[in-house]
Amino acid sequence: MGYMALNKEQIAQRIARELKDGYYVNLGIGIPTLVANYIPEGVNVILQSENGLLGMGPFPFEGEEDPDLINAGKQTITTLPGSVFFDSAMSFGMIRAGKVDLTVLGAMEVADNGDIANWKIPGKMVKGMGGAMDLVAAAKNIIVAMQHTNRAGESKLLPECTLPLTGVRCITKVVSDLGVFDVTEDGFRCIEYAPGVTIEEIKAKTAGRLTIADDVKEMTF
Amino acid sequence: MGYMALNKEQIAQRIARELKDGYYVNLGIGIPTLVANYIPEGVNVILQSENGLLGMGPFPFEGEEDPDLINAGKQTITTLPGSVFFDSAMSFGMIRAGKVDLTVLGAMEVADNGDIANWKIPGKMVKGMGGAMDLVAAAKNIIVAMQHTNRAGESKLLPECTLPLTGVRCITKVVSDLGVFDVTEDGFRCIEYAPGVTIEEIKAKTAGRLTIADDVKEMTF
């Protein structure tokens, strides 16, 4: 009966369907980066990398890596015709001013009111928030790519985040390995479920408030 | 015996002696602009024009005027090797951040506490302050080039400005047609007098508090 859940590539593929022609998009590190591989035909988007680039291109061919040309994940990349470099102040200026249409990022936890936590595990991890707090504070449209549960099988879609917050009431959508969830006033609303995943499983694995859309449907690939 | 007062060129010439090698200097419209003609030998200064240029050069040769290359007085100018263009926000950013070493500007009135008024005559003149308020608010070293008295012979070096202020307690020196005056806690201190001008005349024509420096001397040209 199909898959039991989406793999990372499929999560990225599903998120890519949210891209609209003409969008400026910031893709975070991890699964979000994979979204660039699934941009639909005929949809032209411009990728913003918050270290100072609009118009991020693919990875370079071997031997053509340039240490002066990296993305926010510190990966070697390339430019495209029409790319532009700028400094970090302007980069976050355009983010804060709402010029970036869509931000995709990972999360450790999300809450049913739109809160997100993805930068700190007290006493364990002290890497820092990087640009995530700026992005979630300012972007109009924030999609979270994440696993629905942690390794212990506990829900990461919560009534309230337990970890220190990255941003409050900011995320608009979650795409997990189990389905797609809009963040609404009534909490998470399941609008699609992964092939082979049941609504019952989603209900069981979602700790936050959850509603099921009337027209909920199975995701197709 | 000699002149009775300095002409505009001489005021500019005297101010030019205040320039030090390596200074970044902003010269206002009018007499201050003339200062550029008297920069002493061996003193290299870089002129800032607040509309977006460091390294202002002389006027262009006839036929070589470029409408895209003007100074803050809207005059056609030229660049020099090492000149840089920038936008108005950066231009005033560098002014506010104290990067400009010396500002020379004109005034309608100055007060013995360092106040200056040069932008508005209520009911009569509504041209605006341009960049003057930013310059006087931020510059460390502000020299005013002005006539000592108005057409009616009344002092423009006052105990208190009567016109709307451009800036408070900001000017450091006044060079008028009658002499050179430091602005001190005790008001104007005359450190030089123009050839042929008497201390008595300066006293008579200075309404603000005035002291005469012990080593006051006649200006030479």
Added chain:
Amino acid sequence: MNKVVANADEAIKDIESGMTLMLGGFGLCGIPENCIAALVRKGVNNLTCISNNAGVDDFGIGLMLQQKQVKKMISSYVGENAEFERQLLSGELEVDLVPQGTLATRCMAAGYGMPAVYLLAGVGTEVAEGKEVRNFNGKDYLLEEAFDADFAIVKAWKGDRLGNLIYKDTARNFNPMMAMAGKITIAEVEELVEPGELDPNYVHTPGIYVHRIFQGSNYEKRIEQRTVRPRTPKGA
């Protein structure tokens, strides 16, 4: 992604009476001549215009003043314009005079998503009236709010289809900050080029800020103060 429109009339077609516009330029240098002409043709009025200057009597924003299209000017310097002075003294026109650096920074603040910043200029003067004064490290500053403009209209030297812009010499002035600050930004350029023709290291305004772009025509680029120096006599 193609932001190119045919001309100034198309670029400004949805600018309506009563709106707030930012217009780039310093004096007559780097002003959006084509869009100003189109605004005069369209005849919208009751405009609030944020622009460092108000043009001269028969050029630049002066052309809009002649047609009484401007309700309020927000500027740092409005000399060189007799019609402006007449309308102001007669009460037909409102004016908000703002220190030049504050004007530039309030545009920049909008483009950088900063609702307000603290600035030095005008402390202790009538510019400070009604404004919050706050002391930082022993110095007083005024709280200055970001501008909020419906449209920003800028003039660049070159631009590409994606809206990337470069400016020439001191024609840059207020244009980059205003380009960043408009809810909708219109750029007119002297030369429209293909993406990839502008060096990505030297673009002044990234295209993300620009919504519409067109190649202007018949630029007059009038000089306000033609100042020259004599040539050294040849063969002397």
Added chain:
Amino acid sequence: MNKVVANADEAIKDIESGMTLMLGGFGLCGIPENCIAALVRKGVNNLTCISNNAGVDDFGIGLMLQQKQVKKMISSYVGENAEFERQLLSGELEVDLVPQGTLATRCMAAGYGMPAVYLLAGVGTEVAEGKEVRNFNGKDYLLEEAFDADFAIVKAWKGDRLGNLIYKDTARNFNPMMAMAGKITIAEVEELVEPGELDPNYVHTPGIYVHRIFQGSNYEKRIEQRTVRPRTPKGA
């Protein structure tokens, strides 16, 4: 006017223990390698370093951490550095984590003479603790103060004797804002040129901000994440 010094050791000669330094770069991209090496040689300590990242264990600011020269890091992201984490958890090192855009803007504020600005990032999070929150137009913002650094140390691609700088690609990052923000700014460049060789329209950092400049040597420019794509097989 000549701001050229012989090398990194001369450029940093008056940097003393206990000072606050800004160091440009994002990850290992665009970092002032020569000056970092000179700071390690000089052995100053108790430094407060404002830098987006803290290098890796054996490169960048990591080299200063190894020598325990840093008392406090002000950064947005300090992963990729085990020694950093060890010193932090053991209490040897203080860290102030600042959202990346806020970090950039607090540098910019210093360079623009703005003592404080209101920014969105971190509202409602622990970053907001102890900070003034203020509502503008229905949204909450944090009051963020400009940084105050004794020295800013930046790396540029090319520079001239007057201190004018240009940066290459994403090696620009924090360098321009920090260059503007230091009380004294030191620039190391890959290529030192004569005034007039840089196009005045495309200089990123005007020389007025730069006090000392030198041509660096032996740049390693280490890559943190070498990512490539396969070449299409030739003649396939």
